[in-house]
Amino acid sequence: MISQPIFLVGPMGAGKSTIGKLLAAQLGLPFADSDKVIEDRSGADIPWIFDVEGEAGFRRRESAVLHDLCSGESQVVATGGGIVLMPENRALLKNHGFVVYLRASLDQLVERTSKNSNRPLLQVADPRAKLQEILLQREPFYDEVADLVCDTDDCTPKQAAQMVVDRLAAISSG
Numbered sequence: 001m002i003s004q005p006i007f008l009v010g011p012m013g014a015g016k017s018t019i020g021k022l023l024a025a026q027l028g029l030p031f032a033d034s035d036k037v038i039e040d041r042s043g044a045d046i047p048w049i050f051d052v053e054g055e056a057g058f059r060r061r062e063s064a065v066l067h068d069l070c071s072g073e074s075q076v077v078a079t080g081g082g083i084v085l086m087p088e089n090r091a092l093l094k095n096h097g098f099v100v101y102l103r104a105s106l107d108q109l110v111e112r113t114s115k116n117s118n119r120p121l122l123q124v125a126d127p128r129a130k131l132q133e134i135l136l137q138r139e140p141f142y143d144e145v146a147d148l149v150c151d152t153d154d155c156t157p158k159q160a161a162q163m164v165v166d167r168l169a170a171i172s173s174g
Contacts, residue, residue, distance in 0.1 A: 070096035
């Protein structure tokens with residue numbers, strides 16, 4: 001179907017990791033989560049990296065991991081929500097893979113992220129306002145890199161993964 005990595009991009013809470021695992025299973029491909037790779041390589045979790053190195057340090061680690069994931073085999077890769085912030089990352093995504101933007105409404109993102117304390121950027125007084133700010137900043141970049149956009153609001157992760165499979169099949173045959 002697709003002979004290069006399939007990168008899932010989108011804001012935190014869009015379902016990249018959950019949908020990515022299901023998508024990889026349906027396509028018979030390996031799955032990688034860039035945040036998990038960063039944690040495995042550094043021996044520390046994302047909040048700790050943010051605390052010690054700041055967002056800039058985390059973004060450097062994220063770029064290095066993305067570079068490595070781009071040179072690998074066909075696989076499904078869930079990326080961190082902010083991976084699109086750096087121009088060199090956007091170029092890597094566009095030039096070395098097929099990019100699926102998993103889009104979700106602000107209401108859905110707030111609901112999906114509200115119970116997870118492992119999101120350093122949302123440890124603020126008004127997480128909804130922070131998510132809205134993040135979306136305004138990043139949405140143009142998600143659109144810029146996307147080869148395919150899938151809305152995840154009104155579907156389960158399994159339905160979203162099937163939607164991606166169906167749309168990839170249509171692209172491959174068309």
